[in-house]
Amino acid sequence: MPRLYVPAAFAPGIRVELPEGPARHVSRVLRMSEGAPLVLFDGCGGEAGALLEEAGRKRTVARIECVWPGEGESPLAVHLGQAISKGDRMDYAIQKAVELGVAAITPLYTERCDVRLKDEREAKKQAHWQAVADSACEQSGRATVPTVHPPMALAEWLVLRDEPLKLMLHLATGNRFDMIERPPAAALLIGPEGGLTEQDIHAASTHGFTPLTLGPRVLRTETAPVVALTLLQHHFGDM
Known part of the structure; x- marks a missing residue:
């Protein structure tokens, strides 16, 4: 059964018009017909739970049948500070971080970061990364x-x-990971290709950040958050 993100207020009996992306997926990709069941979440x-009422080219509408609180959120709220990387690496890091229960993500400009976005390009990238998170x-x-x-x-x-x-x-x-009490929240800083510089490390240390090592092997910038978040969820979350 398709599960779609629809940022709307849910209540039994109301009709919800699906946004362009989910509507296209339902009507043109899946070719679903009226009466087909859907699961929607509001973000x-x-x-x-909903039933498809209209599936046309101009609009797609679902009728809410029942509502319930969602599950899947970790008791550990992790804010990921991820140095911006080129190409698909940033998409991968965001996608996997969301799958692993991250609570928030901030793309970062660090000293060795060779990606510099400005104005409209930065806004477009942020919107794209948010869409990656939505899909995940x-x-x-x-x-x-x-x-x-x-x-x-x-x-x-x-x-x-x-x-x-x-x-x-x-x-x-x-x-x-040897903390006696489980923290309710954590901040995780991941550097770019080439890692954090001494200046970055000093700045983070000054603000209370401590080192986390994942062994003797150097991980890629998009692999590092996957491993680190897995460990955090294992020790303090719900894995």
Whole structure:
């Protein structure tokens, strides 16, 4: 049964017009007909069972039959600060982070980051990354869509962090998985290709970040968040 992200208020009996993307998927890709069942989620934790009422070229409408609270959210709220990378690497990192339960993502400009976005191009990239997150929620069964924040400089992001657990991926020996109490939230900093510079590390350390090492092998920037988030979810989350 298709599961679609529709940012709308759900209540039994109401009719909801599907946004362009889900509408096209239902009517043109799946070629579903009237009366077909759907599962919708609102991105804020709610889900709904619905029946397709209209599936035309101009609009697609579903009628809400029942609603329920969504599941799939981790008890550990992780804010991922991910250095911006080229090509599909950033898409991969965001997609897998959402599948692994991340609560929020901020693309970062770090010292070694060789991607610099400005104005309209930056806004388009942010919208694209948010769409990647939306799609990953549809696939993974989450009902709450993590926000992909506008890109910002590492220094700005560090100032905003108030999570009780702050980790930066770094080859120096260290981890914080031996904490006695499980933290409700964590901040995770992942550097670009080439890693964080000494200046980046010093800035993060000044704001309370401690090193997290994943062993002697150097991971790619898009692989690192997958491994780090898996470990965090295992130790403090719901894995």
